[in-house]
Structure formats: C-alpha cells, structure tokens
Amino acid sequence: MTAEPVLGRINVMKPWLGEEEARALAEVVASGWLAQGPKVKEFEAGFSAAMEVRHAVAASSCTTALHLALVVAGIGTGDDVVVPSLSFIAAPNAVTYVGARPVFCDVEPATGNATAETIRAALTMDTRAVIVVDQGGVPVDLDPIRELCDRHGITVIEDAACAVGSQYKGRPVGTGADVTVWSFHPGKILTTGEGGMLTTHRADWAARARTLREHSRSVSAADHHRSSLLASLQSPPEVYVEIGFDYRMTDLQAAVGIVQLGRLAQVVNRRREIAARYVAGLAGLRGLRFISDPPYGTTNFQSFWLEVLPAFATDREGLMACLAAAGISAQRGIMAAHRQPAYRWRDTGNAGLLNTERLSDRTLILPVFHELDDEEMNRVIVSIRAAAGEVGA
Numbered sequence: 001m002t003a004e005p006v007l008g009r010i011n012v013m014k015p016w017l018g019e020e021e022a023r024a025l026a027e028v029v030a031s032g033w034l035a036q037g038p039k040v041k042e043f044e045a046g047f048s049a050a051m052e053v054r055h056a057v058a059a060s061s062c063t064t065a066l067h068l069a070l071v072v073a074g075i076g077t078g079d080d081v082v083v084p085s086l087s088f089i090a091a092p093n094a095v096t097y098v099g100a101r102p103v104f105c106d107v108e109p110a111t112g113n114a115t116a117e118t119i120r121a122a123l124t125m126d127t128r129a130v131i132v133v134d135q136g137g138v139p140v141d142l143d144p145i146r147e148l149c150d151r152h153g154i155t156v157i158e159d160a161a162c163a164v165g166s167q168y169k170g171r172p173v174g175t176g177a178d179v180t181v182w183s184f185h186p187g188k189i190l191t192t193g194e195g196g197m198l199t200t201h202r203a204d205w206a207a208r209a210r211t212l213r214e215h216s217r218s219v220s221a222a223d224h225h226r227s228s229l230l231a232s233l234q235s236p237p238e239v240y241v242e243i244g245f246d247y248r249m250t251d252l253q254a255a256v257g258i259v260q261l262g263r264l265a266q267v268v269n270r271r272r273e274i275a276a277r278y279v280a281g282l283a284g285l286r287g288l289r290f291i292s293d294p295p296y297g298t299t300n301f302q303s304f305w306l307e308v309l310p311a312f313a314t315d316r317e318g319l320m321a322c323l324a325a326a327g328i329s330a331q332r333g334i335m336a337a338h339r340q341p342a343y344r345w346r347d348t349g350n351a352g353l354l355n356t357e358r359l360s361d362r363t364l365i366l367p368v369f370h371e372l373d374d375e376e377m378n379r380v381i382v383s384i385r386a387a388a389g390e391v392g393a
C-alpha cells in the first residue's frame with residue numbers, strides 16, 4: 001500500500017521576503033531610531049523616482065493616505081465623490097471620514113474599472129472629486145477620465161493600492177492623477193507589513209500631507225531631534241497649525257520597503273509569467289474569461305481573476321468548492337461596497353450597478369505569488385479542468 005502524497009495548501013497570495021529584509025530591519029534596530037526618520041525619507045525618494053512623480057509622502061496605510069489625499073484636495077461636508085463600488089471598501093470609507101458622500105459608479109466588464117462613461121453617469125451637482133481604482137493592478141484608462149474631470153473642475157484621485165509596477169501608456173500608473181495612493185499591505189505587490197504612500201506632482205499638497213500625517217506639527221519630530229543635536233540650543237516651540245493625524249510610517253517599515261522596491265521588476269515579471277502559464281494551461285475551456293492587459297497598458301497581475309460565465313460546467317461557487325477540495329484557496333472576486341451593510345442604508349445616489357454586481361458574483365482570484373512552483377500551478381490547472389468536466393483531468 002502506498003501512502004497518498006500529502007499536498008500542501010496553496011494560498012492565494014504570499015509575500016516574498018528574504019534575508020535582505022531581515023538585515024535591513026536589524027540595522028534599524030541597531031540604529032536606535034525606529035519611528036519616522038531617515039529610512040522613511042530614503043524610501044520616499046526611491047519611490048517617487050520609480051513612480052516618476054515629484055513628491056512621495058509615506059503613510060501608515062493606503063487608507064490613511066487616502067484620507068490625507070481627500071483633506072489636501074479640500075474635500076469635505078457637502079461634497080460628492082464618485083468612487084467605483086467594485087473595489088475594496090477603504091475608498092468610500094475615506095470619503096465618509098471627511099464628511100463627504102461617496103457616490104458609487106459602475107465599471108466596465110473587460111477591466112473591472114470605472115471609465116469616463118460610468119463616471120459621467122454618476123456625476124451630481126456636488127461632485128468635487130473622483131477616486132479611480134486600478135483594480136487588481138489593471139490600469140484604469142485615465143486620459144478620458146482626466147478630460148471629463150478637467151472640464152468640470154473635478155479632482156482626480158487614483159487608488160493605486162494594487163498597482164505598483166503596472167503601466168499606463170508606457171509610464172507607471174498614477175502619474176496622470178492629481179494625487180495617487182499606494183498600499184504596502186502583505187496582500188499587495190510590495191509590502192512593509194502595513195504601510196502606504198501618497199504621490200503627487202503638487203508641492204503644496206505634498207507639504208500639507210507631510211504635516212498632517214504628523215499631528216500638523218510645524219517641525220517634524222525627526223528634524224526637531226536633529227536640530228537640537230546640532231545646535232544644542234533651545235529650539236523654537238513647535239506650533240500645531242491645524243487638526244492633524246498620526247499617520248506616520250516607521251523607519252522599520254521603510255527599511256523593508258526600500259529592499260522590496262528593489263525587487264519590483266522581478267516580482268512583476270514573475271507574476272506575469274504565472275498568469276501566462278495559467279492562460280496557456282486553461283486554453284480551450286468554454287465559459288471562462290481571464291483578465292488580461294488592456295490595450296493601453298500592462299497589469300502587474302496583483303489579482304489574476306477570471307469570470308465564470310454561464311457556459312462553464314459549474315458556477316463560481318462550484319468551481320471554488322472544487323479548488324478547495326484540492327487544497328487550493330481561491331478568493332471570491334472583488335467586493336461590491338454598495339452591497340455591504342455599512343453602505344446599504346446610506347444615500348449613495350447610485351444608479352444601476354449591473355456590471356459591478358455581475359463581476360462581484362462571477363469572478364474568482366487564482367493563487368499568484370512569487371514562489372508559486374510548477375507543481376502548484378499544475379494542480380490549479382488540473383483542478384479547474386476537472387471542474388470543467390474533463391475526464392482524466
């Protein structure tokens with residue numbers, strides 16, 4: 001009797017971390033400066049260069065960076081902000097934090113992203129900003145949205161939480177928005193454990209975000225420390241210029257981020273390779289539609305999602321059950337915020353969100369992470385082929 005081979009569980013996502021990150025952390029610990037300081041500054045400089053944008057301001061998460069973005073853009077009570085429902089709930093939440101109203105817009109089925117048309121349908125007399133999302137890493141078609149918003153004096157905020165390493169018309173995503181926010185949560189492409197970034201071309205917005213993230217203190221704690229060391233003089237009393245927040249990133253996180261940023265090209269290439277392997281391995285199956293590069297850009301495949309169409313042998317839940325039986329965690333596709341209890345009873349001014357609901361019901365996300373190996377990829381492919389009813393799969 002031979003024992004069944006024990007197959008490990010395949011996660012949908014796993015961060016790629018190594019010795020270098022551990023060494024970077026050890027250096028910060030040895031330095032004794034753990035809070036926001038020189039490493040955060042270095043990470044910001046590296047990130048703004050890599051994303052081809054003038055200013056980068058690190059934050060404690062993408063959600064707090066979104067909150068800062070809305071504050072510096074001057075959004076508040078009485079304002080409407082258009083945001084796709086088909087996304088993580090952080091964006092409408094941040095709109096609510098500043099006292100504005102999120103108005104949900106629909107998305108196009110091909111990319112799962114908002115378009116100029118779906119946004120136009122959601123505009124109101126009070127729309128002051130739009131939050132566009134590069135959903136799952138797929139770049140949003142920003143130029144037509146930019147044109148629409150410029151015509152109406154509407155600020156464009158890009159939620160690129162998932163999209164570091166994705167490109168729009170040959171450049172990093174985010175460069176065309178007024179302000180862009182990024183996430184370094186472990187479920188994203190680069191991680192600092194928790195963490196976020198705000199990027200903008202506007203010096204005044206960057207400066208205000210920098211102050212706001214640190215209690216709106218006139219002198220940052222790091223600069224205060226440095227100047228008192230140098231001058232050993234009484235420095236002037238700090239002033240709190242407006243009501244701020246504590247949204248700082250730590251130097252521990254930034255040190256990991258610097259190493260991770262150096263791995264970006266490698267990580268994106270590997271994810272694109274894995275996605276291509278899935279597409280090749282699942283070729284010929286009826287009733288599955290895979291997310292792919294849009295005509296105007298490239299995705300980092302932060303989420304490799306597929307839509308289970310009625311022509312497939314089973315529905316999304318059936319396919320997920322088959323995968324689960326083979327020890328594979330897939331994830332139900334992207335959420336629809338307007339269906340959550342938090343928003344169900346609010347006046348969010350929605351029109352029909354038909355594509356949003358369809359994609360949210362029919363999509364699932366397959367495992368993609370740097371160290372996914374051939375055996376694991378084959379297991380995913382064989383399980384889906386079996387769910388499709390292929391004999392011997």
Ligand SMILES: *Cc1c(COP(=O)(O)O)cnc(C)c1O
Binds near residue numbers: 135183185
């Ligand atoms: C993950 C995610 C966020 C939140 O990021 P945090 O860093 O965890 O706050 C926001 N928006 C989108 C689209 C996301 O995917």
